[in-house]
Amino acid sequence: MEKRESSETEVAIGSDTNEPHYKPINKSIKEPSYATKDDQGSTTGDSSNLQPTHTNASEDGWEYVTGTKLYLVIGMVTLACFIMLLDTSIVATAIPSITSDFHSLGDVGWYGSSYLICSCALQPLSGKIYSRFSSKWVFMFFLFVFELGSMITALATSSNMLIVGRAVAGMGGSGLVNGALTIIAACVPLHKRAAYLGFMMSFGQIGILVGPLIGGALTQYTTWRWCFWINLPAGGVTALILFFIHIPSRIEKIPFRNNIKATLVSLDLPGFFLFAPTAIMLLFALQWGGIKYAWGSATIIGLFCGSAGNFAVFLAWEYKKGDDAMIPFSMIKIRIVWCSCFIMLFFFGTQIITSYYLALYFQAVRGVTPTLSGVYLLPTILSQMLLAIISGVLVGRLGYYMPWAIASAVLSAIGSGLLSTYTPTTSTGTWIGFQIIGAVGRGCGMQMPVIAVQNATPSKQTSIAMSIVAFCQTLGGAMFLSFAQTGFNTGLKDALHQYAPEVSSQAVAAAGATGFRHIIPEASVPGVIHAYSQAINHVFYIAAGAAAASFFASWGIGWKSIKKAKTVKPEA
Secondary structure, eight states: OOOOSSSSOOEEEOOOOOOOOOOOSOTTSOOOOBOEEOTTSOEEOOOSSOOBOOOOHHHHOOOOOOHHHHHHHHHHHHHHHHHHHHHHHHHHHHHHHHHHHHTOGGGHHHHHHHHHHHHHHHHHHHHHHHTTSOHHHHHHHHHHHHHHHHHHHHTOSSHHHHHHHHHHHHHHHTTHHHHHHHHHHHHSOHHHHHHHHHHHHHHHHHHHHHHHHHHHHHHHHSOTTHHHHTHHHHHHHHHHHHHTSOOOOOSOOOOTTTOHHHHHHHTTHHHHHHHHHHHHHHHHHHHHBTTTBOTTSHHHHHHHHHHHHHHHHHHHHHHHHGGGSSSOHHHHTSHHHHHHHHHHHHHHHHHHHHHHHHHHIIIIISOOOHHHHHHHTHHHHHHHHHHHHHHHHHHHHHOBOHHHHHHHHHHHHHHHHHHTTOOTTOOHHHHHHHHHHHHHHHHHHTTHHHHHHHHHSOGGGHHHHHHHHHHHHHHHHHHHHHHHHHHHHHHHHHHHHHHOTTSOHHHHHHHOTTTGGGTSOGGGHHHHHHHHHHHHHHHHHHHHHHHHHHHHHHGGGOSOBOSOOEEEOOOO
């Protein structure tokens, strides 16, 4: 056996995978110790076919954050993700007041899309930036940009100024989720990471659930501007605490001032300028299709064709750049990576549809206030958070994440299917139980794609991998919200013809989910309620379909263990 330079040779065992990992090109960047398996399964010291031996800090030499500092880091990046995801949904209930102040009904679509488009377009570039500079300072920079956008929005004196503020906030938000994932990866060993990621992702995504509720309360009792002011104190506390905590670095960075040209080249800016319009045209098509323009209109078809054509050019450029590309092909072709991306896309599609349309069910069909609908969502919120933490702890102890991803898809699909059976008279025990089934599924699987990708890529590529996963999450939300909106609009119109033919569907749509009771005859209200219920049920079919799609993708993340490798001393 080939000996290492140390005086006492140790051989890592416990790796159970033959899947090739992404091979780093830059040999100057330090990587963890690697071991490989020969054809008989024994472990050798050969450094070809790199396989990481995931060990703890004392064994692998990496520096990790522990104790109170670790809890502060986890808490602060979680808080940043919470306010970012809160910002994506809180604007929904503030829009009516905003349009009244600025007389800008025609700009409604831009209030959400400007944020989403900027966030989605910048995410791959943000991952490349994290791979070159200190994760802590890059995270704080994106947090500053996000807070600046929130302040511009809160101070807006016109609709155009508000749209600019939302766009700036989207630019900042593009680097927060993947930054949080990168920081946690740097602070926590892989075999302990699942529990912390589960807490961060579950608590952060509660922001999507409670956004419309908080927005409604702030708009009702204060002003819509507080929907954006509340981001500032949370961001300030996060930045202040992170400033005084050292975050370990996993990559060797070239100082920007010493080699500006090399740094700019490494960011693959041409790739970004090709990717951004690709994403923007796709998102515009999804945002406008079936709402502002018909799906078969020249505008929507042109946007889809333009996005596809530009994407082909982008792929050609990335292929030419090789491993220096913004999205390296050698990473994307790894089965674990692209399967994890699909899981995240479909998972977040299910999550965001459930979040939006459960609240709509309680307010439109059951006729409760926004605050009370938030109480009715507690079974989803608490179950999802609890299972995310429990599954994370168990993955760390048992080692395998694929069974959790599969179980998550199955339970999410079943839960979404059961939600589609809600009626205006569904009993309390039934709607609580059905919520819990789906929430348990989503809770036990939300962090598994992230763990899978981090287990399949070397430390220096973690930030790029996380940016791809975060992009798929954002894209999945945009796609499935668009599908759900189209399905809901079509379903409501058809159901109104069936249950309340005497009511104008345009008038009901214009009045909104909570206002239709005040503009139609009392005798027609039950029919409209049944129409809303049926339309929402059809939307949950889409959520169930997305969860079913994630089931098939889950089998591709591999039967791999993240338990720390054992070390044995070979016989003399």
